[in-house]
Amino acid sequence: MRAAPVPEFMLxxxxxxxxxxxxxxxxxxxxxxxxxxxxxxxxxLEGINVSFDGFRAIxxxxxxxxxxxxxxxxxxxxxxxxxxxxxxxxxxxPDNGVAYFGxxxxxxxxxxxxxxxxxxxxxxxxxxxxxxxSVFENLELALKTDKSVWASLRARLSGAQKDxxxxxxxxxxxESSRHRPxxxxxxxxxxxxxxxxxxxxxxxxxxxxxxxxxxxxxETEFTAELFKxxxxxxxxxxxxxxxxxxxxxxxxxxxxxxxSVLAEGSLEDVQANERVIEVYLGR
Amino acid sequence: MTQALNQTLLARAxxxxxxxxxxxxxxxxxxxxxxxxxxxxxxxxxxxHVSAYGLTLVGKILCYAIVALALDLVWGYAGLLSLGHGLxxxxxxxxxxxxxxxxxxxxxxPAFMSFLAWSExxxxxxGTSNFLWALCLVVLAPGLLALVFGFFAxxxxxxxxxxxxxxQALTFAGMLLFFRNETGFGxxxxxxxxxxxxGFDITAPGTRAFLFFCTVVLLVGSLVLGFALARSKVxxxxxxxxxxxxxxxxxxxxxxxxxxxxxxxxxxxxxxxGALYVPQVGIINPSEMSPTNSIEAAIWVALGGRGTLIGxxxxxxxxxxxxxxxxxxxxxxWLFALGALFIVITLFLxxxxxxxxxxxxxx
Numbered sequence: 001m002r003a004a005p006v007p008e009f010m011l012x013x014x015x016x017x018x019x020x021x022x023x024x025x026x027x028x029x030x031x032x033x034x035x036x037x038x039x040x041x042x043x044x045l046e047g048i049n050v051s052f053d054g055f056r057a058i059x060x061x062x063x064x065x066x067x068x069x070x071x072x073x074x075x076x077x078x079x080x081x082x083x084x085x086x087x088x089x090x091x092x093x094p095d096n097g098v099a100y101f102g103x104x105x106x107x108x109x110x111x112x113x114x115x116x117x118x119x120x121x122x123x124x125x126x127x128x129x130x131x132x133x134s135v136f137e138n139l140e141l142a143l144k145t146d147k148s149v150w151a152s153l154r155a156r157l158s159g160a161q162k163d164x165x166x167x168x169x170x171x172x173x174x175e176s177s178r179h180r181p182x183x184x185x186x187x188x189x190x191x192x193x194x195x196x197x198x199x200x201x202x203x204x205x206x207x208x209x210x211x212x213x214x215x216x217x218x219e220t221e222f223t224a225e226l227f228k229x230x231x232x233x234x235x236x237x238x239x240x241x242x243x244x245x246x247x248x249x250x251x252x253x254x255x256x257x258x259x260s261v262l263a264e265g266s267l268e269d270v271q272a273n274e275r276v277i278e279v280y281l282g283r
Numbered sequence: 284m285t286q287a288l289n290q291t292l293l294a295r296a297x298x299x300x301x302x303x304x305x306x307x308x309x310x311x312x313x314x315x316x317x318x319x320x321x322x323x324x325x326x327x328x329x330x331x332h333v334s335a336y337g338l339t340l341v342g343k344i345l346c347y348a349i350v351a352l353a354l355d356l357v358w359g360y361a362g363l364l365s366l367g368h369g370l371x372x373x374x375x376x377x378x379x380x381x382x383x384x385x386x387x388x389x390x391x392x393p394a395f396m397s398f399l400a401w402s403e404x405x406x407x408x409x410g411t412s413n414f415l416w417a418l419c420l421v422v423l424a425p426g427l428l429a430l431v432f433g434f435f436a437x438x439x440x441x442x443x444x445x446x447x448x449x450x451q452a453l454t455f456a457g458m459l460l461f462f463r464n465e466t467g468f469g470x471x472x473x474x475x476x477x478x479x480x481x482g483f484d485i486t487a488p489g490t491r492a493f494l495f496f497c498t499v500v501l502l503v504g505s506l507v508l509g510f511a512l513a514r515s516k517v518x519x520x521x522x523x524x525x526x527x528x529x530x531x532x533x534x535x536x537x538x539x540x541x542x543x544x545x546x547x548x549x550x551x552x553x554x555x556x557g558a559l560y561v562p563q564v565g566i567i568n569p570s571e572m573s574p575t576n577s578i579e580a581a582i583w584v585a586l587g588g589r590g591t592l593i594g595x596x597x598x599x600x601x602x603x604x605x606x607x608x609x610x611x612x613x614x615x616x617w618l619f620a621l622g623a624l625f626i627v628i629t630l631f632l633x634x635x636x637x638x639x640x641x642x643x644x645x646x
Contacts, residue, residue, distance in 0.1 A: 089533060116535040128530040130523040137519050142534045149540045155516040201534060 035102040035119060035204060042067045042205050042235045043088065048097035050083055057083040058259040065205070070231035072246045073239045075256035076279060081239045082125065085207050089122050090115045101205070121203030125210050127190035131183030135174050135193060138182050139165045142197035164200060171226070172196040187214040208238045212245050224248040316499045320492035338495055342563045344603045345498045349556035351583040351595035352505050353549040359590035360518060361545050362525030367450030368553050369577035370457045371425035375554025376567040378424050380474035381408060382417035383562060387478040394476070395469040405467040414481055421558040422551050429550030430543070437539040451574050458572035473568025480562055491563070498559045505552055509592045521545060586628050588635025597636050
């Protein structure tokens with residue numbers, strides 16, 4: 001199954017904004033120091049099985065995400081989308097199978113905290129922010145830095161860190177709410193705050209579970225722009241039900257059904273796929 | 284979660300309204316507390332003389348206030364409700380008590396050991412005649428117990444009511460252990476009949492005044508430490524642990540380290556409070572470890588307003604002040620009054636007395 005770890009479209013020059021041919025060099029620009037992505041694959045899932053009390057949530061799942069790719073995952077309810085994210089972030093351990101971040105980090109052997117520190121960020125389906133803290137403080141906590149107790153006891157924000165938070169506040173359009181407690185934000189604003197927290201965390205792979213749920217059309221459009229600008233610098237995996245949104249952002253779509261990959265390809269290909277139509281329309 | 288949120292909102296609203304007023308009241312209370320030991324040194328027939336009873340009573344309440352503050356650090360900030368903080372308090376008290384027993388026994392064995400016909404000190408009494416080692420024990424005994432318990436509890440991700448029940452079981456087990464004569468801590472009588480501390484008569488006005496003064500210093504120190512922590516990034520991480528622990532883990536923080544840090548710190552503060560309590564009150568026995576004592580501490584915090592640092596101090600002062608008055612005036616009704624108080628607080632003052640004061644100010 002691992003015949004083509006680098007999706008073909010990624011090798012096209014048009015998808016290489018710097019034009020430096022990073023695939024030729026073998027190092028994705030999205031890869032930070034220490035993460036080995038020589039094969040151009042930031043995430044590798046092979047033969048993953050997860051079952052809960054006999055219910056098979058994920059069956060023999062194979063999935064590869066390339067460096068700098070923006071991948072959309074769609075599928076009906078219960079297809080195993082959230083479980084797959086749980087496996088990647090270490091919340092759920094697979095019964096068997098291989099899960100690698102980059103070429104060397106075995107996700108099945110790492111704790112949730114280690115995985116987060118290695119560079120995988122996650123946005124939950126239900127927006128989860130620290131409600132009692134202000135918007136600014138939420139971003140401060142998420143900021144990429146030493147997160148040990150000792151470091152936090154002595155932590156002072158440097159000028160560069162403050163600038164970075166301000167920059168993200170502008171990006172997510174919450175400058176005027178910076179001192180409001182996050183619990184008072186609207187649903188859409190919380191979604192943006194959580195996305196902002198991912199941005200300051202600066203992960204190499206972002207997992208986004210239904211990021212535009214509860215957003216207005218304008219907000220959705222803005223989010224699409226934001227994600228498109230993030231791709232290539234970061235790798236993104238977006239789970240979404242909103243087909244319009246998927247159509248705007250995705251170059252590559254994976255359809256999950258009953259815990260395994262049903263189809264993969266561009267949105268048009270996938271939508272034309274007989275089996276996908278069958279699953280979605282129940283023929 | 285919304286409750287915590289409202290609390291923060293209130294805190295922010297009042298921070299602007301009356302910081303000067305709160306500061307003035309705080310300084311006044313501090314001045315009175317610092318004057319009390321000096322007034323105790325006045326001759327007994329002087330109009331401003333503070334009696335030994337009064338000084339001891341207030342000193343005792345101050346020790347309880349430190350426990351309330353320590354409990355609030357873990358409950359109000361990190362969201363870990365401990366119903367076993369009395370154990371840490373008692374362990375600090377016992378460590379100090381060992382030293383005081385050795386002082387009053389001189390070169391011989393403490394009296395209760397002679398009654399048991401023991402011929403030598405158990406190994407863990409070794410060195411307790413040294414005041415400095417006793418002070419180390421005051422910190423180490425509660426600190427190490429909290430470290431070991433916390434390590435396993437947080438590693439197994441025990442939270443919420445399960446954590447509370449385990450702390451309660453822990454203090455109950457401690458009480459049963461200390462009730463046994465064989466444990467070597469005086470069984471159900473505990474330690475009493477202290478005579479001297481560092482060679483000074485423990486009942487002398489000067490000694491009492493100094494112990495009281497130390498208690499005030501410890502209380503102020505704990506409060507300053509609490510404020511510093513609450514304003515530091517650690518305070519914000521702890522709030523995040525309370526509100527959304529999973530989110531915090533996906534941000535790359537390991538909550539275990541933070542919980543363990545605040546848990547051990549809180550236990551050590553309780554131990555220090557216990558060590559100051561024992562020489563002032565003159566007795567320590569296993570009933571200090573009884574679960575009801577720890578639950579009462581939780582009531583002080585809830586009544587004062589958890590998640591604020593001043594609230595628990597107010598709560599400890601109010602409940603214990605009322606207790607002293609009630610148990611003299613209507614001894615048989617105190618527990619009913621306490622129960623009623625708790626119901627009223629839960630129903631009408633979810634943010635405690637502090638919440639009430641802040642609401643008044645807002646209007």
